[in-house]
Amino acid sequence: MFLRNYWYVAALADEVRDRPLGRMILGEPVVLFRTADGALHAFEDRCPHRRLPLSMGKVVGDALQCHYHGLRFDGAGKCVRVPGQDHIPHNARVRSYPVIARYRWIWIWMGEETLADPKEICDFHWLDDPDWGAKPAYLHVDANWQLIVDNLLDLTHLAFVHETTIGNMALVEHAAVKVQRAPNNVVVTRWIIDQPAPPTFVKVGKFTGNVDRWQIIDYTPPAFLRLDVGATPTGAGAPDGRRVGGISMRNLNAITPETETTSHYFWGQAHDFDVNNGELTNKIFEQIRTAFLEDVAVFSAQQRNLDIFGDAPQVDIAADAGTIAARRILSRLHDEEQAAGRVAAE
Ligand code: FES
Ligand SMILES: [Fe+2]
Numbered sequence: 001m002f003l004r005n006y007w008y009v010a011a012l013a014d015e016v017r018d019r020p021l022g023r024m025i026l027g028e029p030v031v032l033f034r035t036a037d038g039a040l041h042a043f044e045d046r047c048p049h050r051r052l053p054l055s056m057g058k059v060v061g062d063a064l065q066c067h068y069h070g071l072r073f074d075g076a077g078k079c080v081r082v083p084g085q086d087h088i089p090h091n092a093r094v095r096s097y098p099v100i101a102r103y104r105w106i107w108i109w110m111g112e113e114t115l116a117d118p119k120e121i122c123d124f125h126w127l128d129d130p131d132w133g134a135k136p137a138y139l140h141v142d143a144n145w146q147l148i149v150d151n152l153l154d155l156t157h158l159a160f161v162h163e164t165t166i167g168n169m170a171l172v173e174h175a176a177v178k179v180q181r182a183p184n185n186v187v188v189t190r191w192i193i194d195q196p197a198p199p200t201f202v203k204v205g206k207f208t209g210n211v212d213r214w215q216i217i218d219y220t221p222p223a224f225l226r227l228d229v230g231a232t233p234t235g236a237g238a239p240d241g242r243r244v245g246g247i248s249m250r251n252l253n254a255i256t257p258e259t260e261t262t263s264h265y266f267w268g269q270a271h272d273f274d275v276n277n278g279e280l281t282n283k284i285f286e287q288i289r290t291a292f293l294e295d296v297a298v299f300s301a302q303q304r305n306l307d308i309f310g311d312a313p314q315v316d317i318a319a320d321a322g323t324i325a326a327r328r329i330l331s332r333l334h335d336e337e338q339a340a341g342r343v344a345a346e
Contacts, residue, residue: 001260001334003222004111004337005112006109006222007107007121008107009256009266010025010032010042011032011106012105012136012138015138016032016033016106019033019058019059020054020056020058020064022054022056023264025108025110026110026257027259027260028044028110029045030097030108031044031045031064035061035063036061036062040101041096043073043095044095044097047066047068048079048091048092049092050068052066052067054067060072062074063075069083071092073093073094075096077093077095078092098116102118102121102124104128104268105254122254124226124268126252127268129270132270133278133280133281134270134271135268135285137266137267137285140263140265141264142300143262143263143302144261145223146223147303148223148255148263148265149326150323153186153188153217153219153322155188155190156175157298158198161294164290165199165288165291166199166200166288167198168195168197170195170196170213171190176190176192177321179321181325186325186329187216187217188216188219188322189214189217190214190216190217193234193239194211194235195234197213197231200284200287200291204247205246205247207246211231212234212238214230221330222330222333223256225252225253226251226252227250229248229251230249232245233246247273248273249272250269252268252269253267254266261303261307265292269288271284
């Protein structure tokens with residue numbers, strides 16, 4: 001199941017420089033490239049001549065040239081040159097998609113073009129805000145995108161999957177959890193008061209005693225999860241907004257379906273302390289990356305079982321409240337999009 005009428009992250013900005021990048025998005029092959037003037041473009045990755053992926057071609061000035069017989073397409077996808085002939089067939093054009101570079105990511109709109117409004121791009125300003133140190137990254141995942149959404153909405157797994165970095169048992173055994181539901185949003189708030197800090201927090205926050213730790217997960221469909229996480233020495237008053245003497249970070253996640261069983265996982269980690277210390281940014285990033293690779297191993301193993309057992313029944317537990325709320329929203333939005341598509345087609 002894909003939701004189409006949304007902006008998705010297609011690539012890291014750094015991935016699209018002087019060569020075309022081919023990437024499957026929502027089951028459709030796309031080529032992303034920049035013309036010589038720096039303008040960003042996205043086409044269906046299929047030459048209308050003999051179907052070679054255009055991502056095998058190259059940029060020539062303000063056009064993309066197919067690798068096979070050299071047809072060239074301008075930024076709008078219109079053929080502007082057929083080698084050896086003056087006539088350009090009127091149907092020699094490629095579908096193009098709206099694309100925008102924002103927050104060190106490249107965003108694409110795969111849905112109904114008239115609905116594409118850049119104002120609806122989810123806010124990830126922490127990735128390029130000078131008040132934050134941040135580093136974005138990309139992981140390819142052999143699993144359906146909803147498994148990643150589930151994972152980020154239930155952070156009790158940190159105690160088991162990430163015990164060497166960001167997890168400890170306090171997250172499960174000493175947490176106050178609240179789930180807030182809105183029509184297109186779920187917020188899961190978890191406070192762990194007067195408990196030991198997990199290994200990563202000790203490393204980067206230099207905590208010597210117990211901490212008050214928060215995890216505030218903000219979910220926006222289809223697959224954007226912005227986590228406000230941190231800790232202060234216990235008793236500083238963090239639950240009342242006094243985040244002093246500790247660390248505050250944003251863990252930022254944008255998942256883009258590649259196929260039904262594979263995903264593009266764009267993520268980044270931002271911190272609001274010592275923001276110009278690149279070494280610190282890297283140190284935090286590496287800690288989180290270690291944890292995320294542990295997640296990727298979980299997702300792909302889940303997907304293998306999904307492939308074997310399909311929709312076999314699952315058991316639900318209390319920690320699933322956020323995940324279940326998000327899945328309900330997704331199911332409703334999918335129905336709405338399908339219904340609108342039927343109306344448009346009639
Ligand atoms: S396949 Fe692209 S020019 Fe022939
Ligand atoms: Fe995780």
